[in-house]
Amino acid sequence: MGEVSGRQRAILMAVVERYIATGEPVGSGTIAAGLLGGSVSPATIRNEMVALADGGWLEQPHTSAGRIPTARAFRMYVDGLGAGQSVRGAISPERRGEIDARFAGVSGTQAVLERTSHVLATLSSGVGVAMASLAGGEQLEHVHFSRLIPGRVLAVVVTRGGTVRDRVLVLDRDLSHAELEAAANYLNENFRGWEIERVRAELRARVERERSEYQRMMNAAEQLWAGALPDGASAQVVYVEGVANLVGSHPMGGAEERERLREMLGALEAKQRLVELLNAYIDARQESVRVVFDLEEQAPEMTGLVLIAARARLGGESVGTVAVLGPKRMQYERAMSAVGYVAQVLERHRAGLME
Numbered sequence: 001m002g003e004v005s006g007r008q009r010a011i012l013m014a015v016v017e018r019y020i021a022t023g024e025p026v027g028s029g030t031i032a033a034g035l036l037g038g039s040v041s042p043a044t045i046r047n048e049m050v051a052l053a054d055g056g057w058l059e060q061p062h063t064s065a066g067r068i069p070t071a072r073a074f075r076m077y078v079d080g081l082g083a084g085q086s087v088r089g090a091i092s093p094e095r096r097g098e099i100d101a102r103f104a105g106v107s108g109t110q111a112v113l114e115r116t117s118h119v120l121a122t123l124s125s126g127v128g129v130a131m132a133s134l135a136g137g138e139q140l141e142h143v144h145f146s147r148l149i150p151g152r153v154l155a156v157v158v159t160r161g162g163t164v165r166d167r168v169l170v171l172d173r174d175l176s177h178a179e180l181e182a183a184a185n186y187l188n189e190n191f192r193g194w195e196i197e198r199v200r201a202e203l204r205a206r207v208e209r210e211r212s213e214y215q216r217m218m219n220a221a222e223q224l225w226a227g228a229l230p231d232g233a234s235a236q237v238v239y240v241e242g243v244a245n246l247v248g249s250h251p252m253g254g255a256e257e258r259e260r261l262r263e264m265l266g267a268l269e270a271k272q273r274l275v276e277l278l279n280a281y282i283d284a285r286q287e288s289v290r291v292v293f294d295l296e297e298q299a300p301e302m303t304g305l306v307l308i309a310a311r312a313r314l315g316g317e318s319v320g321t322v323a324v325l326g327p328k329r330m331q332y333e334r335a336m337s338a339v340g341y342v343a344q345v346l347e348r349h350r351a352g353l354m355e
Contacts, residue, residue, distance in 0.1 A: 003055060007040070008048050009076070012057055015049075016069045016077045020329050025066025071293040074306070074328050078291045081333050091337045099123075099341055109138075109163040112349045113239045116322055116342055121242025124308075124335040126326025130239045131278055132312075132319060132346070138163065138196050143187045145180040145224055153180060155224060159196065165237050175220055183221040200226065238274055245326075273299065278321050282309045289340045291332070306330065310339050312346040320346050 004012065011031055018026045028046040049067055052058045057076075058067040069077070102119045106112055113130040120128030138159040146154040153169045175183075191199050203222045277299055281292045289310045295302035302325075309323035322342045324335050 004052070004057070008052055008057075011045060011048050012052055012069070012073055013077060013080065015058065015067060016073055019068055020331065023329055025061055025068050027066040030066075069328075071328065074332075075291075075293055078332050078336075081336060091341045095337060096341060099338065099345065103345055109159070109349070110237075112346065113163075113237065113320075114241075116346060117239040117241040120322060120324050120338060120342060121245060123338040124242075124324040124326055124330065125245050126324045126330060126335065127240060127242040127245060129274060129278070129309075129321075129323040129325060130346070131275060131321045131323075132163075132237055139193050140187075140191050140196060140199060142192070143184055145175075145184050147175065147177055147180055150174045153224065160193070163237060169224065171223065175224075179220055180224070183224050186221050240274065277302070277307070278309060278323060281307060282311060282321055282323075287311070287313065289336050289343075291336065293328070304328065308332075308335050308339050310343040312343045322346060 014031050015026045018030060028042050028049055031049075032040060032042040032045050049058060052073075053060060053067060057070060057073045059070050060067050099119060102122075103112070103115055106115045109132065113132055116130035117128040120126075120130070122128070140157070141160045142158040144156045146156075148154055148168065151171050151174050153171060153175065155167050155169055157163075157165045187199075191202070194202070200222075207219060207222050277295070280298045281295075282290060289308065292307040292309070295305055295307055304327065305325050306328050307323060307325055309321055312320040312322065322339055324330075324339055326335065
């Protein structure tokens, strides 16, 4: 903060708030007349805004004499709101009640995650994201495989906790409908009720032991299960809602802007890209709401977007992540408080599953 004076900081925060409210470049006359009580002359404010622009805090669109905040200015603004504080930070009773009401009557992991992404999209007017790992104690209820085209299979895994995970698998050899049905039946008959993390190890052990006519079927079952629930980040389920909000916040310009928007939407649809993005920026040990402005360093197609995210934790371990993706011009305080509290809602649900 030593890079700006107290007056420059007040002007900068006023510009940010005005820009968030209107979406229009802010002129020195507006700041002088309405936001600083007329205590500083427009000429002085104009000079200060020029200095702030030279310092990389403001920029001037070529179509207007007004100024808009840079990412650096938004970071300062967010720091003033308390980014980095515990997700158990202050939230008004009214907002807490509003969020709780939206989750009333919702049960099951899938339903909770779907509602989480919907609630965050609604409250932030951005894209709501909810991600959770299959809990180590979750048990298999049912698995199903459907042949799409030669060499490609849709795998659907349902847990007793209510999580439904689907994934398109690319196989090294084509499997018939009969082979897929036999593999699914074997898994369902032998492993229903087993903890998810135990199934793969047991499958491997049985394949090693098996030397009968079932070897081919056993190998197929192991390959399908390994693809449906691989180790690491891919085992996480992601729900996204509110992409239309993001489209509405991006004015359509020339061919280059339309292409960038197409790439951004494609990245959102490819949910694995979101998993990678969240894992890159949101530390598993994090106990705070984090606001990230430099997404383009990890994902160039996310240029111009801001990520607000928090981990849901249980017993010291991360059990999921909730987030909002939106334009730099968003209601930060509202989005940050919503993300922090919804993380607690997800924690409570996951705790219930483990009881």
